[in-house]
Amino acid sequence: MRPSPPPDPPALDVRSELASAVREVLAAWGVADRVEVPVEPSARPEFGDLSTPAALRCAPVLRRAPLQIAGELREGLAARHLPFVREWTVSPPGYVNCRLDDAVWAPAVIGQALALDPAVPLRPLADPAPAGRTLVEHTATNPNKAAHVGHLRNACIGDSVARILRRAGEEVEVQNYIDDTGVQVADVAVGMRHLGLEAEPGEPFDHFCSRVYVEVGRRYEAEPSLLELRARTLREVEAGGNDTARFVKDLAGRVVDRHLATMGRFGIGYDLLTWESDIIALGFWQRAFELLRYSGAIVLAAGGRHAGCWVMPAGGETGDDEDAKVLVKSDGVATYTAKDIAYQLWKFGLLGRDFHYRRWHPEDPASPATTTSGEGTLPAAGFGRAHRVINVIDARQAYPQQVVKQGLARTGHPDEAERSVHLAYEVVALSPPAAAALGVDVEDGKNIYAFSGRRGIEVRADDLLDRAMERVAGKAADPDTAARLAAGAIRYYLQKFSLNQVIAFDFDEALRVSGDSGVYLMYSHARAAGILRRVAPPTEPLRVPGLEPVERALLHALDGYRHALAEAGRGLSPSTLCTYAFGLASALTDFYEHTEAIVREPDPVRRDFRRSLVAATRATLADCLSCLGMAAPDRV
RNA sequence: GCCCCCGUAGCUCAGUGGAUAGAGCAGAGGUUUCCUAAACCUUGUGCGCAGGUUCGAUUCCUGCCGGGGGUACCA
Structure with missing residues (x-):
């Protein structure tokens, strides 16, 4: 007869339950809606397992000494007889701490980790379900050169944000915007058609383009008359339907293929490729122009340095304004920002128009990506129409992104403007x-x-x-x-910095395989997997032996996962999750180094418990790494 | 000029209105009959300066100093 598997432990989010209990006591005092109630792991083991500074936060509201309030909070909590709490204590300057009942708490934490399922959204019990679809735009590398690590930082941030939000149950659509009508791609087209540059044998197309781009820049300096070629190219691309436009579209498409391949190596993909040329061809800008014009958001500058241009006044007033942002140049051509406003309106379903769609590589079943098109073959697939839009764009573009947001607000969509986020990150530079x-x-x-x-x-x-x-x-x-x-x-290196930190790129740091590195995290996962291979799984329901400090610390790390994920999602901050992941891996290592090998553990209760603890850690680490777009290998 | 970001240990960075501010790297020394040493242990008088708010400020506010970015009919 086969042993039956252990029964599922009770679903219990101790921190959320505790926070609810605190909130109830505060509600009885009539201050619940005026005070935040964090519950966090105790700063030091001697304080307990979990602590709340709720009494400290109440002090200004209640106008009484924090320590006294803490004593009353402790009484109120103790009276609720929470089954997973063994003891309540108070410590200066006003914390209320609790010591948990290991026999209840530990199996709950382990059980939750073992039950992690990518198909089941993960968020703290207290967090509300997401409101609607979130559209994330990222990468958006100009299709005229090879992607560098600055572009890769953008893509890593965007991809991880999308993964984090999806993991929490949010519906996320990822788009990669292709600026195939801009100056940069025009420059490379000039180089290829007029300067006689050739690719070297075996040279990837995007690397060749990078070379052409540099060379064209040199030639412009030597022969400024060549700039007329660039201007003519841009005009022909804008007009469309000519050889130049077709040449540029083909050029951009071949570079985009290279970008997709590069990002694919990092596990980064897209639901939709959106092309600036389609925004032009399908009249998105004309439509947006009407909306902006009739709402008074833009005006035709009569004089000043913007004479003859359609501009969005900086202050919101009409009239000439030296700080206004030009949306239509005096030659009648819309700027990038103008087209971005049209795109942004479309993202929220506010433009009243849609793209056509087709498969990007219809001949390749392994490449299911969809692209916008001027004359598509797919039925409208329900892209866009987002509740919230997140544009991952570097911090240098804060000003034009502000204009895009204003475009929404001033065409009568203040709520959408509010839900339009420029997720700004600082650039990658060189150490x-x-x-x-x-x-x-x-x-x-x-x-x-x-x-x-x-x-x-x-x-x-x-x-x-x-x-x-x-x-x-x-x-x-x-x-x-x-x-x-x-x-x-590399992903870990590009994600672990907070967004508003300039990365001074350093080869030794990026390629590091020890310490606070992605390799260490993946190695930790493999180490856990190795233990699980060598120790038979338990056949009895989990029992909890007396806990070592390293085991308790590891349980706390596991218990923090959903909170770290939620915090990373709220802050749109992959670095938060990186910090958590490193802490979890370190806790596992600490446990590994400072307890006896499980394979040699004679006590079946202790062996089963520790194996379960390792299994829970492996599962949590794998889940977390997947949210960061990193592999969770069983062997390295 | 105006706006944004940064300033925490020798270096690169976490971090928080509260309990003794943490990692990694670099340097020095140590650990392997033991589930993977891509590991671990030991070694550290650091929140740019000055005010303010607060019971409490590295965290919030103001000013200053230093570094980066923006302020295009580029993106």
């Missing part, structure tokens, strides 16, 4: 050693050196990944594992 390695003169002693695609000063995403693969190849089990470790290492 002095990295800059020197790329041939930049660093004699001036600056802290950071800017990338410059125009001058060829950049670190290409593909090249960095290749280097990372070389770095791990010697120790990795096989090439596939090496590729996953390398991609994960």
Whole structure:
């Protein structure tokens, strides 16, 4: 007869339950709606397992001493007889702490981790369900050159934000916007058609384009008359229906294919490719122009430096304004920002028009991506129509993004403007050693050196990944594992900084395989998986032995997962989850290093408990890594 | 000039209106008959400066200093 599996432990989110209990006491005091009630792991084990500073927060409202309030809060909580709490204490300056009943708490935490299911949304019990669809735009790399690590930071942030929100149960649609009618792609077209540059044998197309882009920049400086070629190219692209427009569209498409391949190596993909040329061809801008014009959001500047341009006044007033943003140039051509307003209106379903759609590579079943099109073959698939829009765009574009948001507000959609988020992140620049390695003169002693695609000063995403693969190849089990470790290492490096921190890119840091690195996280997962391979799973319901401090710490780390995920989602902050993941991996390592090997554990209760603890950690780490777009390998 | 971001240990960065501010790296020393050493242990008088709000400020406000970015008929 086969042993029956252990029964499911009770679903119990201890922190949320505790927060509810505190809130109830505060409600009885009539202050619940005026005080935030955080419940957090105790700062030090001697205080207890969980603590709340609720009494401290009440002090200003109740105008009484925090410690006294804490005593009354403790009484109120103790009277509720929560089954998972063994003891309540108060400590200065006014914390209320509790010690949990391990026999109830530990199985609940482990049970929840083992029950993690990607198909079941994960969020704290107290958090409300999401309101509607969220549209995330990210990557949006100009299709005229190879993607560098700055573009990769954008894509990693956007992809992880999408993953984090999806994990919490939100409906998320990811779009990659292709600026195929801009100056940058026009420059490369000029280079290819008029300067006679040729790709080298075996050179990837986007790398070739990068080279052309640099060379064209040099030629413009030497022969300013060439700039007329650029202007003519732009006009023809804007008009459409001519050889130049077709040439540029084809050029952009081939570069986009390279970008998709590069991002694919990092596990990054898109639901929809949106093309600026389609926004033009389908009259999106004309429609947006009407909306803006008739709502008075834009005006035709009669004089001043913007004479003859349609502008959005900076202050919201009409009339000439030197700080106004030009949306239609005096030659009648719409600026990038203007088309972005049209796109943004469409994203919320406010434009009254839609794209056509088709498969991006209809001949390739393995490539299911959808693209907008001027003359599509797919039925309208319900893209856009978002409740919330998140645009992942670097911080330098804060001003034009503000104009886009104003475009919504001033056409009568203040709520949508409110739900239109510019997720700004600071740029990736070069640390002095990295800059020197790329041939930049660093004699001036600056802290950071800017990338410059125009001058060829950049670190290409593909090249960095290749280097990372070389770095791990010697120790990795096989090439596939090496590729996953390398991609994960780079993703972690680009995600772990908070968004408003400039990354001074450094090769040693990006390729690090030890310490606070992606490789360490993936290695920790593999280590847990290795233990699970060597120890038979339990056959009895979980029983809890006396807990070691490292076990208690690991349980707390596990218990924090859904809260870390929720916080990362609220703050649209992958770095928050990175910090959590490193803490969890470190807690596992601490447990691993400071307890006896489970394979040799003679006591079946303790062996089963510890194996379950490792299994719970492996499951949580895997879930967390997946939200960060990183692999969770069973072996490295 | 105006606006935004940053300033925490030698370096790179977390962090929070509260309980003794944490990691990684670099340096020094140590750990392997033991589930993966891509690991662990030991070693540290740091919140730019000055005011203000507060019972309590590294966290919030103001001013200053230093660094980066924006302020295009580029994106």
